[in-house]
Amino acid sequence: MIESWLFVLAMIAVMMTPGPSNALMASSAHQQGIAKTCMLIPAELLGYFYAINLWALIIHLSAPVWPNLIHLLHFLSIAYVLWLAFHLWKSTHLHQYNQKHPSIQPRELFISSLKNPKALLFAAGIFPIETWASPLNFILVFAVFSVVLLPVALFWMAFGRTILAGKTQKIKADLLYKGSALMLILCMFPVVLRFFA
Template sequence: MTDPVLFVLAVLAILATPGPTNTLLATAGAAVGWRRALPLVPAEAAGYLIAISAISAIGLALGPVVAAAPMLALGLRLMVGLYLLFVAWKLWRGAGLPIAGPGLVTPGRIFLTTLLNPKAIVFALGVVPFNAPAWPGYLMAFALLTATVALGWIALGALLGHAADAAGRASLVPRLGAAVVSAFAVMLLTPPLLR
């Protein structure tokens, strides 16, 4: 996608879509506030940049391998689903801690969740124009857009956290985050198990 306007619109639309990473960012904003959640932004950007680069570098070779070995794709899907259930469990368990636990959502957890995020495949194979001479500029723009959207999710979470605190329901936001992440895990795990 070499048209800069279409590129920006596509990246913003995909990044703004709720998902596990965005849920964790909002939960962190609610749990520790906007300023203390800022270290999560570079973790998300690094996760996406590494995943996108790796997928684009090996995408042509890996695509046929995964297509020829459906059990490999199933195994990857199950691993990601189980990881998301683990993250949801940690969120739920940490919801009762004071200020919802500063370590509830860590940069490492954001990085790994983003690294495993299926959105990276869409960016690598359909949005970032790696075949264009200016692809490094597009990748830099992607990183800036990622940071911008991440800040928005953190701010939304901080607003929800303030409202939950004011209502005396501080543990509600991490538990809601756990429920949303669990839903994404179930969406990943259910179709392979029904086959």
């Protein structure tokens, strides 16, 4: 069984961080409405599922040949999170995504989450090593991941739609981004400590 469930905090923080998948969800909610955009959530979940497991497989297969790869990927993951924390998107990025993607399809969201660097972060740094030790752990961790993904996707649909519709002031969006950066850094402490342990 999984020793500590602190990874859930880091998972929430990373999922809440603005990224390509979140921007596509926000843009789709603005263009097509929240109800229709909810149909895209399984595509995002499937993209993350394949990407995380592909990274986990690469890490597992390379462990006998290059055992330090996991440490390198873990370090790169932490660096990526810190970069995200200090370079969070502004509302103008949502407007750019909205203009580039006039009609978002499930395939686009699947590919976006498949290529999302957050998948490496989940596989190398956030998900416990015990995730792949037994089918029960695997199911439990991905069930929690699914439960976290749903409200985060709904949040980005509502928040992005509000920003793109011009119903919020810029200062409110800036406060959310700063709060998101702070939450990300605080929730990543268990991951950073595991790296140095």
